[in-house]
Ligand SMILES: Nc1nc2c(ncn2[C@@H]2O[C@H](COP(=O)(O)OP(=O)(O)OP(=O)(O)O)[C@@H](O)[C@H]2O)c(=O)[nH]1
């Protein structure tokens with residue numbers, strides 16, 4: 043992970059579709075820690091699970107020192123908190139395909155014009171819709 047000019051790492055995960063995988067999130071957080079970059083968790087697609095589930099996950103990470111945000115990137119619910127956390131901070135967004143990174147980015151920055159695609163219905167995974175970076 044390249045620390046140069048980076049203010050924070052924003053790990054984006056989904057509560058469901060694709061299912062939440064702590065292993066991936068934890069690996070990214072430990073890499074950010076190792077690189078000396080602050081990190082936070084965005085738990086997207088909170089509409090696809092129980093509120094208590096999302097709260098329990100976010101609470102665990104908060105206890106470990108990582109601020110978290112529950113988000114529904116489609117409806118915009120929770121977006122203001124993410125916007126505030128990313129305001130004037132150069133942020134690296136990282137997360138599995140299909141978790142909603144492009145949807146979130148489009149909601150934060152209208153016209154960012156990232157490609158947002160469907161989650162593959164056969165595998166339940168994303169399709170690696172976005173292959174560009176900026
Ligand atoms: N139900 C629900 N669906 C969402 C939410 N956010 C995004 N989606 C949907 O999830 C699918 C994948 O979203 P993308 O934004 O393309 O995901 P991505 O992380 O950019 O995926 P890649 O570009 O493949 O890495 C799309 O069909 C979105 O509409 C959400 O909060 N709730």
Ligand SMILES: [Mg+2]
Nearest residue numbers: 144157171172
């Ligand atoms: Mg994308």
